[in-house]
Amino acid sequence: MPLRTASPFLKTLGRPLGAFVLALLVGAAGAPLFAAEPSAADGVSAASFNLADVRSMQYQEDVLANELVIDEKTVPAHPGDFVFAIEETGTNETYLRTMMPLVEALRIASPERRVLVRRIPSREFAQSVKAEKIPFVLATSGTMVSLMDELGAVPLAVRERTLTGGRAAAAAGGLLIVDAKRRELGSLASLKGARVAVESTVSFGPWQWLMGRLIKEGLDPENYFAAGEWRPHDVPDVFNAVLSGDADAGLVSLCTLERMEREGFIDPTVFRPAAVLPGGAGPCRSSTPVLPDWTIGYLTTAQSDAVRRVAAVAFSMPERDGWRWGTRVDLSEVRGLMQALHYGFYAYLDEQTVKGFVKRHAELFLALAALFAFVVFHALRSRHLVRVRTKDLEAALAEKTRMEEEARVSRERLSAIERVGLLSQMSSMFAHELKQPLSSLSNYIGGLKLWNARRPTSDADRAMAEGALEAMAEETARITSIVNRVRGYAKRSTEPLKPCDWTAVIRRAVLIVERHDARRVPILTAPGEYLAADPADDRPAMVLGDQLELELLVLNLIRNAGHAAAGERDGFVSVSLNREDGNFVLHVTDNGPKLSPEGFARLTGYGDSVKQEGLGIGLSICRGIADRHGGALRFLQLPTRGICAEVTIEALPDEEENDKKNADGGADASAPSPDRTKEI
Known part of the structure; x- marks a missing residue:
């Protein structure tokens, strides 16, 4: 080991022994820990704590982060608080499965103290910990070695996997x-x-x-x-x-x-x-050496009483999913690997190699490269001038081909628009002819209700008939509303937009498909910000719109998705509603067969259906409804199979204000949508 790294490493051998012995004594005794003498820097250090509840604690998977953890960046620390910095590696797995149980255990053992957590990205972890004087850290083994060398940190505990017979093994690979x-x-x-x-x-x-x-x-x-x-x-x-x-x-x-x-x-x-290596950590296979995993450490700013408490709590926590905190913190193998790779603290070793020489004389090499590039450019310039004429001719031919293609597409769109106009006239005629039969049907239902109320029969029979008549009346009223809306479109007259709950509209559309569509597949409601697993837990999503038109939009998208997935053995439709930048975004996804490029392009056509039996006006109606509501409709092709229809509509200002207030009081649970799709 180089001399420059041996000193801080040797300093770490003796300092954690007191915490280790204390934790072992507490684990053996099973009694409340004696109170430490109070100090000026720690006003609550004399409070005793009991580890019995920690050893029997049950991990709470459903506890949200903002219910247990206070952000150390926004809340000032008080004497006696446990202040942690956790290394942010781009995933919440460690935060939820490692940091949160430790926070919960500290709360159980020391309810009079707060636990403050600061999440810091890996690239700026050491600098932030030093600048903010954070006493405790939860970091990967490589970062812990860097903290030991740069800040004199002391590793306190390491996460390890328990094997058969109570043995323990390193848990990272x-x-x-x-x-x-x-x-x-x-x-x-x-x-x-x-x-x-x-x-x-x-x-x-x-x-x-x-x-x-x-x-x-x-x-x-x-x-x-x-x-x-x-x-x-x-x-x-x-x-x-x-x-x-x-x-x-x-x-x-x-x-x-x-x-x-x-x-x-x-x-x-x-x-x-x-490339699996023999051995490994229990039942898990590994292609790399198995090294120490996440470690808990403390710096010189940590109070002795706080260090003892953290050590005692960590070593008293029960095993969880085969993981536990262990005392054998040996980071020598990690240090050796970092030195071999010239990583982190050992990056200076690159300066002794050819690569380091190139870095030191980067400006000279850049100047030589620029001179060489100029010579090459001068040699190629003459060839370029000769090719200009040929490229101009090729560009002219390409422009001609492009214009011909645009003319063909325009002709197809004009034909589709004419077909849609004809269908609009026919729809108006059908709506006019259906109005009278629907009125008669409503009258018949009203008469049947009167007859049912007076006929001599049992109450149960009369209630069952009344329920059926109510359902018939509801569906008749809905058909009448649709017919009136079609006539309104023909007359170029529409109802004014009003505040409505898009979550309730989506639920109703799903219910209609489940009741009446013979070709339906399972419709899964993806729990999120507004649509919950249980409809009773839904959150209202208020938009300015027409409830019937939005229902027709969602109904059309769900039916199209269901028909696309109907031929699959495991076909399903997924519906979700989320909030993004002041807008509500609806996703209707199916796992039907993957469309060809031509079939996918037809989704953007006008009056052109992707179904053999379709007339090609369903998606045109959907686009018209989205446009009228100031929204946007687009389709995303999934990587393997299926299509995702996305509808974006602006949220009401009041709803934005409520969401802002909710965001100020809790953690942001939104997540970015996948970018693995091909967007139109």
């Missing part, structure tokens, strides 16, 4: 996965030159551990793989990249594949692990 159909991929040698989709590269993690294996086996880590591509949406994008062929292999964290298979998120026969 990575697994390479490949498409099960690609039988040629399996060993590490077969993946040379492969494109690897990486779960995350914002911190010291699986990609660096994989490079460490290459170094250990005498391979060149910089040139072994063709590319390591970071996927912006973590685990789902890694699996999708492998399945779609965008990557030859994917690299995910330890136990991710097993957990996804166990919870039913993926088919166990679709993906296959590759």
Whole structure:
């Protein structure tokens, strides 16, 4: 170990021993910890705490972050508070499964103290912790080594996996996965030159551990793989990249594949692990060395009483899903790997290589490159002048072809508009002829209600008949409203827009399809901001619109999606409603067969149906309704199969104000929509 790194490392060997011994004594005794003497810096240090409730605690999966954690950035810390900084790696997995249980345990053991948490990105973690003087940190093992060298941090506990017989093992590693159909991929040698989709590269993690294996086996880590591509949406994008062929292999964290298979998120026969090392952490397979996982550490700003409490609580927490906090914090292997990769604190080693020489003389190399580029440009300029005439001619021919194509498209649209106009006239005639029969039907239903009320029969029989007549009257009124609306369109007269609840409109449209559509498939309501799993928990989404027109819009989209997925054995339709930048966004998604480029382009046509039996006016009506409400309708082609219809309508100003107030009082639960679709 170099001399410059040995000193801060040796300082960390003795300082955590007191906390470790204290935690072990508390775990053995099972009694309340004696009170520490109060100090000026810690006004509540004399309060005792009991770990019995911590050992028997039940983890609360449904507790929201804002109910347990206070943001340390916005709330000032008081003496006695537990102040943590957690490394933000781009996923909430660690925050929910590691930080939140620790916060809950600290609250149980010390209810008189607050727990303040600051989420800091990996790239600025050490600087922020130092600047804000945060006493406790929860970080990855690589970041903890950097904190030890730069700030004198002391590792207190490490997250480890429990094995058979009570043994414990390091819990961090990575697994390479490949498409099960690609039988040629399996060993590490077969993946040379492969494109690897990486779960995350914002911190010291699986990609660096994989490079460490290459170094250990005498391979060149910089040139072994063709590319390591970071996927912006973590685990789902890694699996999708492998399945779609965008990557030859994917690299995910330890136990991710097993957990996804166990919870039913993926088919166990679709993906296959590759380059698996023997051994590993229990039932989880690994393609990289298994190293220490997330660690709890403290800095010199931490009070001794607070350190003892955090250590005692962490080591007293019950095991959760095979994980626990362990005392054997050995980061020497992590340090050695960081030194071999010239990572983090050891980046200065690059200056002793050819690459470092190039970095030091970057300006000179740039000047030489600019001179060479000028010479090449001068040589190519003469050739360019010769080709100008040819390119002009090619551009003229391309423009002619483009204009001919535009003329063809215009003719097709004109024909479609004429067909829509004819259908509009026919619809007006049908609406006029249906008005009288509908009025008669309403009168008959009214007469049947009077007859039913007076006929000699039982109350149950009369109530059943009354319910059927009420349903008939409701549907008749709805048909009459639609007929009147069609006549209004023919006369160019429409009802004024009024505030209405789009959530209730969507629920009614779903109910109509479930009751009356013979070709329907299961309609799944995706729980989100406004549509809940239980309709009773829905939130109102107020927009300025016409309730009937919005119902026709949603009804048409759900029916089209259901008909598209009806031929699939596992066909379904998913409906969700979310809030984005002052607008309500409705998504209607199906898993029907993937459309050809020509079929997908027909969705943007005018009066052109993608169904053989369709007249081509359903989507035109939907676009007209969306335009009248100041919204937008577009379609997204999903990567493997299915279509997503997206409708955006502006929310009412009052609703925006309410959402703003709600956002000020709680955590933001919105999530960005997937960008893996092909937009029109």
